[in-house]
Amino acid sequence: MQKEKSEMNENERHTAKMQKKKAARDRIMESKDGEKGLIIVHTGNGKGKSSSAFGMIFRAIAHDMPCGVIQFIKGAWSTGERTMIEERFSDLCSFYAMGEGFTWETQDKERDIAAATKAWEKAKEMIRDEKNKMVLLDEVNIALKYGYIDLADVVEFLSREKPEMTHVVLTGRHAPQELIDIADLVTDMTMVKHPFRSGIKAQKGVEF
Structure with missing residues (x-):
């Protein structure tokens, strides 16, 4: 009997605590009525930057929101996201794989600059088209880090x-501070463990 009474008291305390939390949360939500297109940056050394960004692209597709993807680096790779979009959702999402691989693979800086410049011009075209509700610039931060496209141009374009x-989503390690400063949402992916360091290669369905 005493145990049942104690459990009831615990449940009542929990209910009262959750009611207070809900009331506070409701007050916060009542003050959040703004809406805008966001500049979103996914950066950091951990895995998940592009994966999370593609999650938002698929969410946009699920809401029948026209969107687009420009890949600045991974264009030479065959990925599950690219296959899914091109084969099943090309009516809602335009996909441009315009990179030719990482700089240590191409070993041709002029070629890398030309590819990144072309990708940036396509990105501006897609962002200017107001029918696109979300545009993903995948690995653009890598192109910025190596100076393949002009940071000041990117910041000014997004700002003006x-x-x-x-919504514009920008992914890749080493996001420059100038980009972080104008962003509305920034996530830094922190690496705690990664199988690559244990000799495990990239896995289908996990990495690509």
């Missing part, structure tokens, strides 16, 4: 020309 309700 991005349509008000268009």
Whole structure:
């Protein structure tokens, strides 16, 4: 009997605590009525930057929101996301794989600059098109780090020309501070463990 009473008291305390938490949360939510197109940056040394960004692209597709993807580095790779979009959702999502691999693979800086410049021009075209509700610039931070495209141009374009309700997602390690400063949402993926360091190669369905 005493145990049942104790359990009831515990449940009542939990209910009261959750009611207070819900009331506080509701008050916060009542004050959040703004809406805008976000500049979103996924950076850091951990895995998940592109994976998370593609998750948002698929979420946009599920909401019948036209969107687009420009890949600045991984264009030479065959990925599950690219296959899925091109084969099943090309009516809602335009996919441009414009990179030719990482710089240590191409070993041709002029070629890398030309590819990144072309990708950036396509990115601007897609962002300016207000029918696109979300545009993913995959691994653009790598192109910025190596100086393949001009950081000042990217920052100025996103600050001045991005349509008000268009979301732009930028991924890749080493996001520059100038980009972080203008972003609305920044996530830094921290690596705790990675199988590559234990001799495990990239796995289908996990990495690509």
